[in-house]
Amino acid sequence: MKAxxxxxxxxxxxxxxxxxxxxxxxxxxxxxxxxxxxxxLKRHGLTETVVTVQFLAxxxxxxxxxxxxxxxxxxxxxxDLPLGTxxxxxxxxxxxxxxxxxxxxxxxxxxxxxxxxIRFHRENAALVTIGLKxxxxxxEFGIIIVDEHGRIQRFLEKPTWGQVFSDTVNTGxxxxxxxxxxxVADGEVVDWSADVxxxxxxxxxxxxGYVAEGYWEDVGTHExxxxxxxxxxxxxxxxxxxxxxxxxxxWVAESATVDPDAVLKGPLLIGEYAKxxxxxxxxxxxxxxxxxxxxxxxxxxxxxxxxxxxLGPGAxxxxxxxxxxxxxxxxxxxxENAVIGDDCVIEAEAYVSSGVRVYPFKTIEAGAVVNxxxxxESRGQRSLFGPRGVSGLVNxxxxxxxxxxxxxxxxxxLKKGERVVTARDSSLAARALKRAVIGALTASAINVLDLxxxxxxxxxxxxxxxxxxxxxxxxxxxGDPQSVDIVFMDQRGADLPPAAQRKLERVYSxxxxxxxxxxxxxxxxYPARAVEDYAxxxxxxxxxxxxxxxKVVVDCAGGTSTLVLPTLLxxxxxxxxxxxxxxxxxxxxxxxxxxxxxxxxxAELVSSSRAAFGVRFDPMGERIALVDEMGQLIGEERALLxxxxxxxxxxxxxxxxxxxxxTRVAEQVCRFHGVQVEWTSTATDALTSAASAEDLxxxxxxxxxxIVPEFSPAVxxxxxxxxxxxxxxxxxxxxxxxxxxxxEASLLKRSVPTPWAAKGAVMRSVIExxxxxxxxxRVDTTDGVRLAAEDGSWALILPAASEPVTxxxxxxxxxxxxxALLERWARIVEQASGA
Numbered sequence: 001m002k003a004x005x006x007x008x009x010x011x012x013x014x015x016x017x018x019x020x021x022x023x024x025x026x027x028x029x030x031x032x033x034x035x036x037x038x039x040x041l042k043r044h045g046l047t048e049t050v051v052t053v054q055f056l057a058x059x060x061x062x063x064x065x066x067x068x069x070x071x072x073x074x075x076x077x078x079x080d081l082p083l084g085t086x087x088x089x090x091x092x093x094x095x096x097x098x099x100x101x102x103x104x105x106x107x108x109x110x111x112x113x114x115x116x117x118i119r120f121h122r123e124n125a126a127l128v129t130i131g132l133k134x135x136x137x138x139x140e141f142g143i144i145i146v147d148e149h150g151r152i153q154r155f156l157e158k159p160t161w162g163q164v165f166s167d168t169v170n171t172g173x174x175x176x177x178x179x180x181x182x183x184v185a186d187g188e189v190v191d192w193s194a195d196v197x198x199x200x201x202x203x204x205x206x207x208x209g210y211v212a213e214g215y216w217e218d219v220g221t222h223e224x225x226x227x228x229x230x231x232x233x234x235x236x237x238x239x240x241x242x243x244x245x246x247x248x249x250x251w252v253a254e255s256a257t258v259d260p261d262a263v264l265k266g267p268l269l270i271g272e273y274a275k276x277x278x279x280x281x282x283x284x285x286x287x288x289x290x291x292x293x294x295x296x297x298x299x300x301x302x303x304x305x306x307x308x309x310x311l312g313p314g315a316x317x318x319x320x321x322x323x324x325x326x327x328x329x330x331x332x333x334x335x336e337n338a339v340i341g342d343d344c345v346i347e348a349e350a351y352v353s354s355g356v357r358v359y360p361f362k363t364i365e366a367g368a369v370v371n372x373x374x375x376x377e378s379r380g381q382r383s384l385f386g387p388r389g390v391s392g393l394v395n396x397x398x399x400x401x402x403x404x405x406x407x408x409x410x411x412x413x414l415k416k417g418e419r420v421v422t423a424r425d426s427s428l429a430a431r432a433l434k435r436a437v438i439g440a441l442t443a444s445a446i447n448v449l450d451l452x453x454x455x456x457x458x459x460x461x462x463x464x465x466x467x468x469x470x471x472x473x474x475x476x477x478x479g480d481p482q483s484v485d486i487v488f489m490d491q492r493g494a495d496l497p498p499a500a501q502r503k504l505e506r507v508y509s510x511x512x513x514x515x516x517x518x519x520x521x522x523x524x525x526y527p528a529r530a531v532e533d534y535a536x537x538x539x540x541x542x543x544x545x546x547x548x549x550x551k552v553v554v555d556c557a558g559g560t561s562t563l564v565l566p567t568l569l570x571x572x573x574x575x576x577x578x579x580x581x582x583x584x585x586x587x588x589x590x591x592x593x594x595x596x597x598x599x600x601x602x603a604e605l606v607s608s609s610r611a612a613f614g615v616r617f618d619p620m621g622e623r624i625a626l627v628d629e630m631g632q633l634i635g636e637e638r639a640l641l642x643x644x645x646x647x648x649x650x651x652x653x654x655x656x657x658x659x660x661x662x663t664r665v666a667e668q669v670c671r672f673h674g675v676q677v678e679w680t681s682t683a684t685d686a687l688t689s690a691a692s693a694e695d696l697x698x699x700x701x702x703x704x705x706x707i708v709p710e711f712s713p714a715v716x717x718x719x720x721x722x723x724x725x726x727x728x729x730x731x732x733x734x735x736x737x738x739x740x741x742x743x744e745a746s747l748l749k750r751s752v753p754t755p756w757a758a759k760g761a762v763m764r765s766v767i768e769x770x771x772x773x774x775x776x777x778r779v780d781t782t783d784g785v786r787l788a789a790e791d792g793s794w795a796l797i798l799p800a801a802s803e804p805v806t807x808x809x810x811x812x813x814x815x816x817x818x819x820a821l822l823e824r825w826a827r828i829v830e831q832a833s834g835a
Contacts (some may be wrong), residue, residue, distance in 0.1 A: 001045075001046060001048075001099055001100060001101060001102065001118070002046070002048045002049065002050060002095070002096060002099065002101045002102075003041050003046040003048070003049045003050070003101060003102045003104060004049070004050045004051075004052065004089055004092060004096065004101055004102070004103045004104070005034065005037060005038065005041075005049055005050070005051045005052070005104055005105075005106045006052050006085065006088055006089070006103065006104070006105050006172075007022065007024040007034055007051050007052060007053050007060050007106035007107070008022075008052050008053050008054030008055055008057070008082065008088055009022065009023045009024070009055065009105075009106075009107055010022070010023065010055045011023025011026070011107065011220070013220055013221050013222075014026065014219075014220070014221065014222065014225065015357070015359070016323070016339055016340075016341035016342075016357050016358065016359040016360060016375075017222075017225070017321060017323060017339060017341065019341055019342075019359055019360050020056075020341075020342060020360050021056060021059060021342070022055050022056045022057075022059060022060055023106075023107040023219075024037075024060060024106035024107045025059060025060065025063060026107070026219065026225065027289065027306060027307075028109055028219070028225075028228050028229055028232055028239075029229065029232045029233065029239060029241050029242075029251075029269050029287060030242065030269065030271040030272075030287065030289055030290055030307075031239075031240075031242070032063065033106065033107050033108070033109055033219060034060070034064070034106040034107065035064075035070070036109060036239055036240075037104060037105070037106055037108070037110070038064070038067070038070055038072060038074075039070065039239075039240055040110065040111060040112075040114065041072070041102075041104070041114070042070065042071060042072055044113075044114040044115045044118075045115070046102060046114065047071065047072045047073060048072075048073050049067065049072055049073065049075070050074075050075050050076070050077055050092045050095050050096065051064070051074055051075070051076050051077070051106070052076075052077045052078075052079065052088040052089065052091065052092055053076055053077070053078050053079070054079040054080075054081075054082055054083075054088070055082075057076070057078050060076075061076055075092075075095060077091050077092035077095070079091055082189065083187070083188070083189055083190065084189040084190045084191040084195075085172070085190075085191050085192045085193070086183075086184045086190040086191055086192045086195065086196050087184060087185075087187075087188060087189055087190040087191075089103055089181070089184070090181055090184040090185075090186065090190070093181045096178055097178050097181070098178070099178065100121070100175060100176060100177050100178065101175075101176055101178070102114060102117075102118065102173070102174070102175050102176075103172075103173065103174040104172070104173045104174075105171075105172040105173070105218075107219055107220075108171065108172060108216065108217065108218050108219060109215070109216070109217045109219055109228045109231075109232070109237060109239075110171070110173070110214060110215060110216040110217070110237070111214045111215050111237050111238040111239070112131060112133075112171070112173060112212040112213075112214040112215075113212065113213070113214055114173075116210075117129065117131055117173070117175060117210045117212065118175055120150070120208070120210045121175040121208065121210070124149075124150065124151075124206065124208050125206060126175070126177075126206045126207065126208040127176070127177050127179070127180055127200065127205050127206050127207060128174055128175070128176050128177070128180055128200065128205075128206075128207050128208070129174065129175040129176075129207075129208045129209070129210050130144060130152065130170055130171075130173075130174055130197070130207070130208070130209050130210070131170075131171040131172070131173030131174065131209075131210055131212055131216075132144055132168045132169065132170065132171065132209045132210060132211045132212065133168070133169060133171050133211070133212050133216045134168055134169075134211070135169050144168055144169070144170055144209050145168065146168070146208070146209040146211070150208045150209055150210065150211075151207070151208055151209075152197075152201060152207040152208060152209050154201075155197055155198055155201065168209070168211060170193055171212065171216050171218075172218075173212075174192065175210075180196070180200075183196050183199065183200065184196060214237075214238075215231065215236055215237035215238070217231065217237075222321065222337060222339055223337070225304075225321065226285075226302065226304065226319070226321070229285065229287050229304055230267075230285040230302070233251075233266070233267035233268065233269060233285055233287070234249075234267055241269060242271070242272065243256070243269070243270070243271075243272075246258075246264075247264070247266065248266060249266025249267035249268070250264050250266035250267070250268055251266075251267075251268070251269040251270070252269075252270045253270060253271050253272040253273075253274065253290075254272075255272045255273045256271065256272065256273065256274045256275070256276070257274070257275045257276070258270060258275075258276045259276060259277050259278040259279075259280075260278075261278035261279060262276045262277065262278060262279070262281070262282070262294075263280070263281040263282065264276075264282050265281075265282065265283045265284055266284065267284060267285060268282050268283070268284065268285065268286040268287065268288075269286075269287045269288065270282075270288045271287075271288055271289045271290035271291070271292065271307070272290040272291070273290060274288050274289065274291060274292045274293070274294070275292075275293050275294070276288070276294045277293075277294060277295050277296045277298075278296055279296040279297045280294045280295065280296060280297065280298045280299075280300075281298070281299045281300070282294070282300050283299075283300065283301040283302075284301065284302065285301075285302040286300045286301065286302065286303050286304070286305075287303075287304045287305065288305050288309075289305045289306045289307040289308070289309055289324065290307045290308070291307055291308045292305050292307065292309040292310070292311070293309075293310050293311065293396070294311045295310075295311060295312050295313040295314075295315070296313050297313045297314040298311045298312070298313065298314065298315045298316070298317075299315070299316045299317065299318075300317045300318075301317070301318045301319065302318060302319040302320075303317035303318065303319065303320055303321075303322070303334075304320075304321045304322070305317075305322045306321075306322060306323050306324035306325075306326075306342070307324045307325075308324050308325045309322050309323075309324065309325070309326050309327075309328070310326075310327040310328065310393065310396040312327075312328055312329040312330040312331070312332065312348070313330050313331075314330055314331045315328045315329075315330070315331065315332045315333070316331075316332075316333040316334070317333075318334070318335060318336055319335070319336035319337060319338075320334045320335065320336065320337065320338040320339065320340070320352075321338075321339045321340070322334070322340045323339075323340055323341045323342035323343070323344065323360065324342050324343070325342055325343040326340050326341070326342065326343060326344045326345070326346070327344075327345050327346070327393070327397065328340075328346040329346065329347050329348040329350075329366070330348045330349070331348055331349040332346045332347070332348065332349065332350050332351075332352075333350070333351045333352065334346070334352040335351075335352060335353055335354040335356075336354045336355075337354055337355045338352045338353065338354060338355060338356045338357070338358075339356075339357050339358070340352065340358045341357075341358055341359045341360035341361070341362070342360040342361075343360055343361050344358055344360065344361065344362050344363065344364070345362075345363040345364070346358075346363075346364045347363065347364060347365050347366035347367075347368075348366045348367070349366055349367045350364045350365065350366060350367060350368045350369075350370070351368070351369045351370065352364065352370045353369070353370060353371045356370055356371065356373050356374070357373040357374070357375070358370070358373070358374045359373075359375050362374050365755065365756055365804050366803065366804050367753050367755070367804055368755065368804075384406075384501070384504070385488075385496070385501045385505075385684075385802075386801070386802035387801070387802060388477065388478075388485040388487075389485045389486050389487040389488060389495070390406060390485070390486040390488070391477055391483060391484070391485045391486075392484070393482050393483050394429045394433075394482060394483060394484050395429075397483075398433065398483070398484050398486065400432070400433060400436040401436075403433045403436040403437050403440070403486070404436050404437075404439065404440040405440075405508060405511070405513070406437075406440075406486065406508060407436070407437040407438075407440035407441050407444075407472065408440045408443075408444055408513035408514075409504050409505075409508035409513060410441075410470070410472065410488060410504055411440065411441050411444030411445070411446045411513075411514065412444065412507045412512065412513055412514040413500070413503055413507060414446060414469045414470065415469070416444075416445035416446070416514075416516065416520060417445060417446075417447065417520075417522070418446055418447070418469035419446070419447045419448070419449055419466060419467065419468040419469060420441055420446050420447070420448055420468060420469060420470050420471055420472060421448075421449045421450075421451060421459055421463040421468050421470075421471035421472075421489075422434055422437060422438055422441075422448055422449070422450045422451065422459075422471065422472050422473070423450075423451040423452070423453070423454040423456065423458070423459035423471070423472075423473045423474075424452070424453055424454075424473065424474045425453065425474070425475040425476055425559065425560055425588050425619055425620050426453055426558070426559065426560060426583040426584060426585050426588050426619070427475075427476045427481075427484075427588035427589075428585055429476065429484055429588075430474040430475060430476060430484060430588070431453075433474055433484060433486075434450075434472075434474050437472055437474070437486075438450060438524060441472075441522070442521060442522040442523065442524055443515060443516060443521065444513070444514055444515060444516055444522075445514070445516035445520040445521070445522050446469075446522050447522040447523055447524075447525070448522065448523075448524045448525070449462065449466060449468065449525055449526075449527055450524060450525070450526055451526075451527065451530050452526065453560050453563065453583060454530060454531075454560055454563065455561050455563065455564055455620055455621030455622070455717075455718060456473050456475065456487065456560075456620040456621060456622050457534075457621055457622060457712070457714070457715075457716035457717065457718050457719065458530060458531065458534045458560075458564060458718075459471055459473045459489070459493070460489060460493030460494070460712060460714045460716070461493060461533075461534050461537065461538075461712060461716075462493075462527065462530055462533070462534070463489050463491065463492075463493040464491065464492050464493040464712065465533070466527075468491060469491055470488065470489050470490050470491060470496075471488075471489035471493065472486065472487070472488055472489070473486075473487045473489070473620075474486055474487070475487065475588075475619070475620045476588040476589040476619065477589065478589055478590075478618065478619075479589060479590065479591060479592060480589065481587065481588065481589050488500075488501075488504065492688070492692075492713060492714075493712065493713075493714050494685055494689075494713055494714050495684045495685050495688065495714075496685070497685045497689075498683065498685070531563060531564050531567055532567065535564065535567045535568050535571065537711070538568065538711055538718070538719055538722060539568070539571060539572065539722070541708070541710050541711040542708065542710070542711065542722050542723050542726060543723075543726045544572050544725065544726045544729075545726060545729065545730060546726070546730050547572050547574045547725045547726055547729045548572070548573045548574065549729070550574050550612050550725060550728070551574070551575040551576070551577075551609065551610070551611045551612060552574060552575070552576050552577075552611050552612055552613060552614065552615065552725065553576070553577045553578075553579070553602060553605045553606045553609060553611045553613075553614040553615075553627075554569075554576055554577070554578045554579070554614070554615055554616075554617075554721075555578075555579050555580050555598060555601075555602045555614070555615070555616040555617065556578065556579070556580050556581045556582075556617055557580050557590065557598065557616060557617055557618060557619050558580045558582060558583065558584030558587060558588075558619065559583075559584075559588075559617060559618065559619030559620060559621060560583065560619065560620060560621055561617040561620075561621035561717070561718060562578075562580075562581045562582060562583065563583075564621065564718055565578070565581070565718070568718065568722060572722075572725070574725060577605060577609055577611070579601070579602070579605065580598070588619055589619055590619070598616065599616060599625060599627070599633055602614045602616055602627050603627045603631040603632065604631060606627045606628075606629065606631050607629075607630065607631030608631075610629075611629065612629055612728055612729075612734070612735075613626060613627060613628055613629055613724075613728060613734075613735050614626070614627035615627070615721050615724070617717050617718075617721075618704070618717065621716075621717050621718050622705060622715050622716065622717050623703065623704035623705045623715065623717050624639075624704055624706070624717045624720055624721055625639070625704055626639045626642070626724075626735065628734065628735035628736040628739065629734045629735060629736060630736050632736065634735065634739060636702060636703055636704050637662075637663060637702055637745065637747070638739055638742070639704065640658075640662065640666070640700045640701075640702045640706075641663070641665060641666060641739075641745075642735055642738050642739050642742070643698070643700065643706060643720070643724060643727075644656060644658075644666060644670070644698060644700065645669050645673070645738050645741075645742060646724070646727040646728070646731060646738065647697055647698040647723075647727065648669060648670055648672075648673035648674075648675040648697075648698070649673050649731070650727060650730070650731075651673075651675065651697045651698075652674050652675070653674065653675065653695075653697075654675060654676075654695045654696065654697035655675065655676045655677070655678050655693070655695055655696050655697065656670060656675055656676070656677055656678070656696070656697060656698040656699060656700075657677075657678045657680050657687055657690035657691060657696055657698075657699040657707075658677060658678070658679060658680065658699070658700065659679070659680055659681070659682050659686065659687065659702065659783075660679045660680065660682065660780075660782055660783050660784075660786060661682060661702065661749075661796060661798075661809055662679075662702050663745035663747045663811055664745075664792060664794065664811060665742065665743050665744075665745045668743060669742060675697070678690055678696075679782060680782075680783075681782055681783035682783055682798065683783070687699045687700075687701060687707060687715070688707070688713045688714055689713075691707045691709045691713035691714075692709075692713050693709075696709045697709065701715065704717075705717075706719075706720035706723075707720075708720060708723050745811065746811060746812055746813065746814055746815045746817070746818040747809065747811040747818065748809070748810050748811070748815075748818045748819060748822045749807060749808065749809050749810075749822075750807075750808050750822055750826050751800070751805040751806070751807050751808075752805060752806045752807075752808060752826055752829045752830055752833065753804060753805055753833070754799065754804055754805055754806040754829065754833040755804055755833065756804050758832065759799045759804075759806065759833075761832055761833070762797075762799070762806055762829055762832040762833050763784075763785065763797070763799060764832075765828060765829075765831070765832035766785045766797045766825070766828060766829065766832070767779075767785060769825075769828050770785060770787055777789055783796075783798060784796055784797050784798030784799065784807075785797045785798075787825075791812075791813065792812075792813065793810075793811060793813065793817060793818070793821060794809075794810070794811055795808065795809065795810045795811075795821050795822070795824075795825045796808070796809040796810075797825055797828075797829060806829050806833065808822060808825050808829060809822075810822035810825065
């Protein structure tokens with residue numbers, strides 16, 4: 001005997017869960033509803049099955065295939081257009097003519113005793129037996145009344161309460177004799193309950209109703225979907241729940257990882273390869289999908305997570321459904337009866353209210369409060385590029401697939417046969433993702449020079465010196481070991497300028513990737529003397545006079561600078577004490593607490609060893625932190641002024657480039673030494689562009705990043721350190737003395753939350769307010785809006801490029817005046833943004 005599984009429904013009431021997948025593939029306890037149906041059929045010996053498909057039919061066929069994995073034989077009957085419940089079965093008539101067959105819906109959850117129903121049909125010599133179930137609310141179903149022998153007396157499809165005459169409803173499970181197919185016209189829309197059964201009943205055909213005792217739930221609404229999950233966890237329906245019962249009602253798949261400090265209150269289910277971190281709390285009726293990640297501090301109650309969901313620290317979910325591939329960032333909150341579709345991004349601190357529907361591929365921006373469904377709107381990712389390149393969580397936002405697409409897009413912007421330099425930090429994640437990048441580049445006819453693990457300055461140097469068209473470097477995001485940055489470089493070794501970024505984004509968004517023909521596949525090479533060439537060129541450009549008498553302490557932070565410093569320092573003969581001089585794959589970056597601890601240790605070593613100063617590199621060798629000879633940490637802003645003073649005092653001419661957010665004390669330093677300041681925007685390529693000028697002698701970003709223009713136009717911690725060695729060796733002042741003679745700055749900053757849609761209005765309000773401040777103020781729009789007073793005080797209002805915030809800076813002669821100025825303009829921004 002064969003079975004027919006009807007799997008062609010769209011499930012419109014279940015959108016957005018069914019916006020891009022058919023209803024039978026919706027998971028209940030991490031298995032598609034239709035898989036539970038097929039397993040039920042197999043338990044009752046119905047292994048030969050015909051599946052009728054229509055909506056997104058390929059997805060159903062691809063998932064189940066020929067049924068071999070389930071120990072069944074599946075055939076498919078595809079409808080070009082919906083034919084109704086009877087029409088779809090008639091469409092498979094050629095496979096059903098030889099014997100009676102059973103029809104069952106592929107999107108209803110049930111454990112009805114099919115064998116007993118077939119026995120009932122056979123003993124009553126029925127033409128059709130309809131599976132019936134008593135339900136408390138029959139309004140959404142077809143009502144059927146039977147006599148004491150089970151023979152059907154009357155039908156009524158989806159009645160009103162005034163028409164209800166029974167609580168016995170049609171489950172959509174039928175046992176039929178093959179001759180009933182003759183009652184259905186070919187190629188027409190025909191329904192069993194509305195068309196065929198009433199006609200047979202009127203003719204007196206033997207139609208019987210089998211009142212089932214088992215579980216049956218028509219998963220047709222979001223409420224019934226959540227109810228089905230809860231019923232499965234409570235054991236009200238007999239299903240095969242994958243995994244083992246770790247404690248009463250707590251089901252955990254064998255491959256899942258659950259921290260002992262996670263709180264689990266069943267009934268609940270954790271799927272295959274899912275990971276639950278310490279401090280997460282999972283409460284009753286929660287289902288965590290396969291390969292999902294729940295970070296520390298997250299809270300879930302009656303929440304259903306589909307596969308590959310990422311749940312950030314402190315996220316809060318209650319009574320909601322999260323579609324597959326969706327990422328919820330730190331502190332995101334989703335309330336009762338809300339549904340988030342597939343492949344969405346709910347950014348940090350966003351709030352999705354009760355009952356809201358967010359359709360697939362949408363992004364809810366950070367801090368947003370969503371009270372209405374998001375169907376057509378899509379903010380999308382405003383820009384792939386942020387201040388650190390393309391950044392995101394490893395295997396959540398930055399996956400090998402994304403790396404392949406990004407590298408393919410980058411290659412498409414270049415000519416075939418050109419060269420690209422690649423490099424990475426010491427992390428295993430960067431290593432794995434770089435392989436995807438290299439494969440995509442060579443497959444796109446781009447030759448690759450791979451430096452393997454190397455400091456980013458070395459990668460920038462070789463990109464500019466090897467006649468390369470550009471470069472790609474992968475590094476762990478500073479302070480976040482879970483994330484990675486992909487840095488794209490142009491032929492100068494500098495970060496891609498905005499125009500090139502936009503070109504890459506256009507190719508990426510259109511998926512218009514170039515592929516090489518077989519004879520054009522490019523090659524991968526490993527330059528043999530990458531470090532030696534870098535060291536030789538750097539020492540030829542930087543004045544190292546007098547450094548042989550110096551003593552310094554260097555902290556490599558377990559990063560790639562440890563691969564280069566021995567070669568550099570060995571050639572100049574400086575006495576050096578080196579710490580953390582190894583590649584640390586396990587900790588490729590550092591937390592703020594770890595950084596403070598290591599800086600304190602560096603300070604103690606400098607003081608006890610009587611060194612001239614100490615320096616600590618970031619893990620990629622781009623930025624440095626300084627400790628003076630007294631063992632005192634020099635803050636990033638003060639370090640910029642100290643190095644600026646050293647450079648300007650020696651050169652006594654030329655220009656320096658600084659971002660507009662730098663304290664105006666820098667102007668006083670430069671004026672004292674006869675050097676001019678060029679103020680640049682905060683864009684990633686602004687300092688690099690300025691550093692290309694011939695008369696530029698120095699550039700710094702105020703965040704530990706320094707440019708040595710005579711060597712490279714890019715931020716380079718190694719070059720900055722070597723230049724600083726020479727400067728300190730030739731000056732008569734120590735770093736603490738230089739720091740002491742520079743005036744103190746009173747520069748403050750505040751970030752005001754600003755919705756993306758309000759940023760334009762905010763800046764308009766700032767301009768309008770600037771026009772009313774009166775004479776004596778000068779307005780500069782180099783980057784944002786800067787208002788400078790004659791007394792030297794100033795304020796800068798600048799919308800952040802990659803976050804929904806507006807940054808406000810203020811500087812004045814003293815801290816109180818700076819605070820008052822900051823409060824004034826922050827208040828204007830808050831009022832304009834509706835904060």
